[in-house]
Amino acid sequence: MLQQTTVVAVVPYFERFLARFPNVKELAQAEESEVLKLWEGLGYYSRARNIYKAARIVVAQFDGVFPSTVTELQQLPGIGRYTAGAIVSFAFDERAPIVEANTLRLYARLLGYDGDPRSTEGQRLLWEFAEVVLPQSQPGRFNQALMELGASVCSPKSPQCETCPVSGFCRAFRDQTQSTIPRLAKRAEITAVIEASVAVRKKDAYLLRRRNAGERWAGLWDFVRFELTPAESITQIIDAVRDQTGLKIDLGPQIAELKHAVTRYRITLKCFTAETVSGTLHKHEEWEWVPAHRFGEFPLSVTGRKFAKLLAADNG
Ligand code: SF4
Incomplete structure (x- = not known):
């Protein structure tokens, strides 16, 4: 949950999640939609899908016991080299190096490395450095201390070099x-x-339609949604709904315009209502007809939830 997200935002989600899934078995036995529902609003939903898949693998292949080696952990979806090293060193105090955003910056400065730290060469150098400096005793505390040093002292814009405990070894300084x-x-x-x-x-x-694997917000439910071309028209919207659903509609008014950002996209979402006139729903999609008072049962994207609230308010 903490990947790409602050502790403050995570705490209530973490508490609700653990209350519902106190162990890996409970999580593995759940429906994916329930996991997504508890994740709703936290974003980066691939993390929720991955933790769910990982729980099922831990139960099926590791007898319900969480793996404790970097190699085994990297077999679980969503766990790369850094996360595996962090889990193994923090949780089991095993000697495993880590390089994440804060230590990447710290190590690059200590080494005075002015190449691209994300390149193959840069990554090799930084991981080697992380391995070399890692002590035999308490590697977990050491990794956490260096992450903290990178986050609090060796900050991106104004590193506090005058009070930094490792300034004597720092080439950049x-x-x-x-x-x-x-x-x-x-x-x-x-x-x-x-x-x-x-x-x-x-x-x-x-x-509502369940979004397919490979789509943005896969596994979450949403209203009929599609991109508009700059020359948008009522006909274009009616045609797009028919293509996506198989239904002919009578388009109602636009009732909201929502702005949001997803990765490098700035999205303006125009929200419309419509009445079904005729047609049969396409069979290859998963659909549900849902009255407004039941929207809360379905995991929705942030904008989907905002739209749902507007509709629920309209339905009194
Ligand atoms: S001396 Fe400055 S640049 Fe070097 S590690 Fe410390 S805070 Fe970072």
């Missing part, structure tokens, strides 16, 4: 190159996207 090391990653260009979300209604229920 000696050469006064802290501001240019580590070399920054190229920023991905931001792309503006316009999408439509259409709450298609039949009697008192709205159409």
Whole structure:
């Protein structure tokens, strides 16, 4: 949960998650949609899908006992070299190196490495360094201490070199190159996207679709949703709903415009309501007709939830 997310944001989710899934068996036996529901709002849903898949593998292949070696851990979805090293050294005090954002910056500065730390050469050098400096005794505490040093003292913009306990070994400090090391990653260009979300209604229920594997927010439910071209028109929206669902609709008004960001996309989401006129739902998708008072039972994306709340308020 803590990957890409602050502790403050995680705490309530973590507590709810552990209350519902106190051990790996309970998690492995759950439905994926329930796991996603408890994750709703935390973002990066691949983490939820991965922890669920990992729990099933731990139960099926490791007899319910969490693996304790870097090699075994890396067989679990969502666990790469850094996470495996962190788990093994923090939880089992095994000697396993780690390089993550904070230690990457710290090690690059200590070494005075001005190449790209994300390149193959940079990664090899930093992982070798992490291995070499790791002590035999208490490697877990050592790794945590260096992560903390990177986060609190050797910060990206204003490292506190005057009070840093390792300044005597730091090449960047000696050469006064802290501001240019580590070399920054190229920023991905931001792309503006316009999408439509259409709450298609039949009697008192709205159409929800479970998002497929490989789609953004896979496994979560959403209203009918698609990208709009700049020359959007009512006909384009009606046609897109028919293509996605098989239903002919009578398009109602736009009731909201939501803005949100996903990775390098800035999305403007136009939310419409619509009434079903005719047609049969495509069989290859998973659909549910859901009255507004039951929206809470389904895991939705953040914007899906906002739209659902507007509809629920409208339905009184
Ligand atoms: S001396 Fe400065 S740049 Fe070097 S490790 Fe310490 S805080 Fe970072």
